[in-house]
Amino acid sequence: MHVLVTGGTGYIGSTAVEILLSQGYQISILDDCSTGHADTAPAGVTFIQGSLLNGGDLAQALVGVDAVMHFAGKSLVGESVEKPVMYQQVNVQGSRNLLDEMHKSGVTKLVFSSSAATYGEPEHVPILESAPTKPTNPYGATKLEIDQMITAEATSRDIAAASLRYFNVAGAYKSDRGWLAERHNPETHLIPNVLRSTKENPVKIFGTDWPTSDGTCVRDYVHVVDLIDAHIKALESLQPGKHEIYNLGSGDGYSVRQVVTAASKATGHEIPTLDSPRRAGDPAVLIADINKAKSKLGWIPTRGIESMVTDTLASFN
Ligand SMILES: NC(=O)c1ccc[n+]([C@@H]2O[C@H](COP(=O)([O-])OP(=O)(O)OC[C@H]3O[C@@H](n4cnc5c(N)ncnc54)[C@H](O)[C@@H]3O)[C@@H](O)[C@H]2O)c1
Structure with missing residues (x-):
């Protein structure tokens, strides 16, 4: 299977790229390297140094692709409070652009990096996927908006999707x-x-x-290697027209x-x-x-x- 890894030079995305390659997946990467590092991209992958905000870059990145793992985005809570418009633009508009280009390219499988920040202050612990979603910062609000957009996309365009709500990712x-x-x-x-x-x-x-x-x-805390294992299992379990949400922690x-x-x-x-x-x-x-x-x-x-x-x-x- 050929997987496009957006954000594939970032912390979690670069680990996903390596593990996917070691398991025989073919890889393309789209990353603008705003917080990622181009030196993590291995030989043998198609690496497009470009942005979710550029339709041409997205179309090029999706060539020949069967599925997308979407890690790209901004993820600092404090920065999101200072620059909510940038978070809306990169995370929400960037994901909208990705979904539209996937539709144009006929790519129907998506695994998305969501976050525990979608829940905000929990009423009950441990937190279930059915818990109320009340984000307490713009970062969490953008992740929730994207999750809702993907749910609508599964209904309207029949894509097969999973949102993985990570708690704290750690390790190497x-x-x-x-x-x-x-x-x-x-x-x-x-x-x-x-x-x-x-x-x-x-x-x-x-x-x-x-x-x-x-x-x-x-x-x-969840180890990044366990986290990528869950991504691969989620990818292999996708069903057309369904958007599943999973919490990932320990x-x-x-x-x-x-x-x-x-x-x-x-x-x-x-x-x-x-x-x-x-x-x-x-x-x-x-x-x-x-x-x-x-x-x-x-x-x-x-x-x-x-x-x-x-x-x-x-x-x-
Ligand atoms: N690290 C965590 O504990 C954690 C927890 C919950 C959710 N997440 C989510 O997981 C994903 C990956 O997180 P990370 O810790 O690896 O962050 P990271 O900053 O290391 O990786 C994000 C990648 O996205 C790229 N990117 C940003 N804007 C882009 C754009 N417009 N076009 C293309 N690429 C762009 C960056 O250059 C970077 O390589 C993020 O979506 C984040 O919100 C992370």
């Missing part, structure tokens, strides 16, 4: 060419930031008085302090931290209910927080 993948890992700038994700923490620039712990066992926020929660402890163990030294005030809009606990992905896709995440930390650490060297 060792390919034959070396490690593929997070190279975000700025890096907003906890695990790389904890591992880079120094006495001079300690990682901040936002809130130590949350109603959790140790007072710090609890989040659900189904377990780790507090910020537990992540720091895992990192101290992996590095062999105590990680410096700085207790800081709560951030507005941060829920205390976010944990996915992953039973739908387990039962309908036969997906079981197998890598825990220790591998996410040790793989990220190994990728630094």
Whole structure:
């Protein structure tokens, strides 16, 4: 099968490209490299350095393609509050353009990177796919709008689609060419930031008085390799006219302090931290209910927080 990976030079997309190639899929990549890195694109793939916002680039990227994995987009919550129009443009309009070009090119299969940010502050934890969707920032709102657009597309144009709502993606993948890992700038994700923490620039712990066992926020982390395994299972399970939504996490929660402890163990030294005030809009606990992905896709995440930390650490060297 020939898969177009949009955002295929980003953190998750580049890992998808490598794993798909290793499993015999043919790959094209569309990425404008605004936050991705062209050096991750392997030989033997068709790489179009172009944008979701350019119809010509999209049409070129879709040539000969059977299915699309759509990772491309903007994904920083803070930036989305400062630049909501850019998020609307790249994420929502970019996805609209992709769906229209897929229709013109006769491509009917889509797996989309959605987010737990579509749920906002949960009423119940663990969070089911049927939970109310009330995003608390423009980033989450754009992901929800795209999910709704895909549902309409499945009905009106009979496409076969899945939206995968990731919780916190972490870890790294060792390919034959070396490690593929997070190279975000700025890096907003906890695990790389904890591992880079120094006495001079300690990682901040936002809130130590949350109603959790140790007072710090609890989040659900999923290893990027397990995440891509779920993408491939979702791709192979697509049904015409249906849009399925799946939560992807581990189904377990780790507090910020537990992540720091895992990192101290992996590095062999105590990680410096700085207790800081709560951030507005941060829920205390976010944990996915992953039973739908387990039962309908036969997906079981197998890598825990220790591998996410040790793989990220190994990728630094
Ligand atoms: N990392 C996480 O924990 C997480 C959690 C939930 C959802 N997601 C979603 O997963 C996807 C991938 O995330 P990531 O962490 O790999 O981010 P990333 O920034 O590393 O990757 C996004 C890629 O999209 C590309 N891109 C951006 N705008 C584009 C455009 N107009 N045209 C073409 N390419 C464009 C970037 O250059 C980059 O390579 C995103 O859609 C993100 O919202 C990520």
